[in-house]
Amino acid sequence: MSEGSRGGNPSRARCPGGSYQELLRSDTYRAPSALASESERDLGTRPVPASRYTSPEYFELERERLWPRVWQVACREEEIPAAGDYVVYDIVGRSVLVVRGEDGGIRAFHNSCLHRGRRLATEPGNGRAFRCGFHGWTWNLDGSIRSIPCRWDFAHLRDEHLTLPAVRTGTWGGFVFINMDPGAMPLEEYLEVLPAHFGRWRLEDCYKAAHVAKEIRCNWKVAMEAFMESYHVVATHPQILPVFADASAQYDVYGDHVNRNLAAFGSPSPHLGESAPGDADVVTGMLSLMGRGRARPGDAGNQGARSVLGAMNRRSFARAFGGDYDGVTDAETLDAIVYNVFPNFSPWGGFAPNIVYRWRPVALAVDSCLMEVMILKRCRADRSRPAPVPMRLLGPDEPWSTAEELPVLGAVIDQDMSNLPHVQEGLLASRSGDVHLGAYQEARIRHFHCTLEKYLGS
Numbered sequence: 050m051s052e053g054s055r056g057g058n059p060s061r062a063r064c065p066g067g068s069y070q071e072l073l074r075s076d077t078y079r080a081p082s083a084l085a086s087e088s089e090r091d092l093g094t095r096p097v098p099a100s101r102y103t104s105p106e107y108f109e110l111e112r113e114r115l116w117p118r119v120w121q122v123a124c125r126e127e128e129i130p131a132a133g134d135y136v137v138y139d140i141v142g143r144s145v146l147v148v149r150g151e152d153g154g155i156r157a158f159h160n161s162c163l164h165r166g167r168r169l170a171t172e173p174g175n176g177r178a179f180r181c182g183f184h185g186w187t188w189n190l191d192g193s194i195r196s197i198p199c200r201w202d203f204a205h206l207r208d209e210h211l212t213l214p215a216v217r218t219g220t221w222g223g224f225v226f227i228n229m230d231p232g233a234m235p236l237e238e239y240l241e242v243l244p245a246h247f248g249r250w251r252l253e254d255c256y257k258a259a260h261v262a263k264e265i266r267c268n269w270k271v272a273m274e275a276f277m278e279s280y281h282v283v284a285t286h287p288q289i290l291p292v293f294a295d296a297s298a299q300y301d302v303y304g305d306h307v308n309r310n311l312a313a314f315g316s317p318s319p320h321l322g323e324s325a326p327g328d329a330d331v332v333t334g335m336l337s338l339m340g341r342g343r344a345r346p347g348d349a350g351n352q353g354a355r356s357v358l359g360a361m362n363r364r365s366f367a368r369a370f371g372g373d374y375d376g377v378t379d380a381e382t383l384d385a386i387v388y389n390v391f392p393n394f395s396p397w398g399g400f401a402p403n404i405v406y407r408w409r410p411v412a413l414a415v416d417s418c419l420m421e422v423m424i425l426k427r428c429r430a431d432r433s434r435p436a437p438v439p440m441r442l443l444g445p446d447e448p449w450s451t452a453e454e455l456p457v458l459g460a461v462i463d464q465d466m467s468n469l470p471h472v473q474e475g476l477l478a479s480r481s482g483d484v485h486l487g488a489y490q491e492a493r494i495r496h497f498h499c500t501l502e503k504y505l506g507s
């Protein structure tokens with residue numbers, strides 16, 4: 050496998066009709082090299098066992114061998130801007146305290162008191178020290194012990210042995226990552242092509258403008274994998290077929306930890322065949338999808354729909370966020386440019402307000418997970434950085450569409466939700482015990498499972 054190595058002979062069958070790369074070549078500007086490349090790898094076609102999503106034993110393997118060893122996003126840097134700001138990141142029974150130190154550095158510690166184990170913090174906050182609520186043992190922000198009430202009663206313990214156990218931290222794109230494994234590879238290596246590909250889209254220059262979460266009654270992988278392919282669009286989101294080239298989407302896999310999906314908006318689905326709308330209707334359809342009203346007569350002119358929409362987006366982004374979008378190609382303003390970082394983090398590339406997903410189990414439940422959706426918006430250079438919004442947790446009966454901060458997206462996610470609990474139930478009811486994946490369109494899910502096997506050893 051090598052990036053850009055695929056020539057005219059794809060190793061797997063592709064949808065007849067235009068490819069994503071052909072669409073890119075018709076766009077207004079030349080696409081950046083990160084988009085104008087492909088990275089395929091033959092990972093086989095074996096079925097995935099359904100038990101990976103349902104078995105408490107498999108969940109336990111993940112708890113022991115996966116989560117303590119991988120880089121995970123804990124928060125945004127802007128959520129802990131000042132000395133003493135901290136957040137709590139919980140994952141399968143472990144808890145990590147992520148804090149901004151007096152020196153401006155970010156550190157993380159296992160969130161467990163070294164006296165009798167109480168969680169030191171349960172909510173995000175700010176302080177000059179961590180004081181345990183049970184008996185008052187107190188630690189400095191750098192993890193060193195500060196004070197112990199009735200110190201004379203603990204003469205058998207030395208201060209140097211009472212430093213909070215550290216968790217590794219790293220940052221990329223304005224995100225703070227943690228890794229509980231002292232021997233794990235550095236974050237920069239783990240992220241593979243991600244920093245190079247996002248060099249132009251600079252998520253570090255964005256702020257968190259929306260953050261909505263909801264508990265879903267399915268295994269965390271069931272939820273995540275529903276967002277790793279466009280294959281389900283024809284059955285689950287048919288209303289977007291006139292403006293979304295689902296079956297032409299491109300799927301790329303890199304090393305063990307990164308893969309992506311490139312799918313074009315502003316171009317109709319190959320499923321529509323002869324009944325595909327013309328450019329003017331595609332423009333109108335996209336504007337209505339984006340909640341931007343009607344197209345003006347002649348908007349499509351002699352140009353293709355993507356060129357028209359790209360020009361509109363460049364103008365509207367410049368108005369909303371400042372900056373110069375000249376030379377930004379249509380794809381970077383329109384398309385689903387969706388990366389996944391193993392195991393559970395998915396940032397969108399491009400210049401449109403960037404969607405970010407994160408999935409993780411709820412407590413120790415094999416069949417329940419938290420899905421979070423964030424929207425990052427670009428900070429204007431001529432204004433101060435807006436404060437990030439806190440996470441809003443939707444209740445069990447609150448659809449995503451009630452979250453006004455997720456325009457359009459909420460209703461689409463609700464369609465995804467209509468499948469997920471039933472996928473979980475169906476996997477449990479499976480008699481074949483096999484899950485079959487498309488050789489190309491579901492290559493990212495296979496890639497994920499190949500890496501999962503490496504971590505779990507099975």
Ligand code: FES
Nearest residue numbers: 162164165181184
């Ligand atoms: S459990 Fe924390 S001070 Fe006692």
Ligand SMILES: [Fe+2]
Nearest residue numbers: 275285286465
């Ligand atoms: Fe979907």
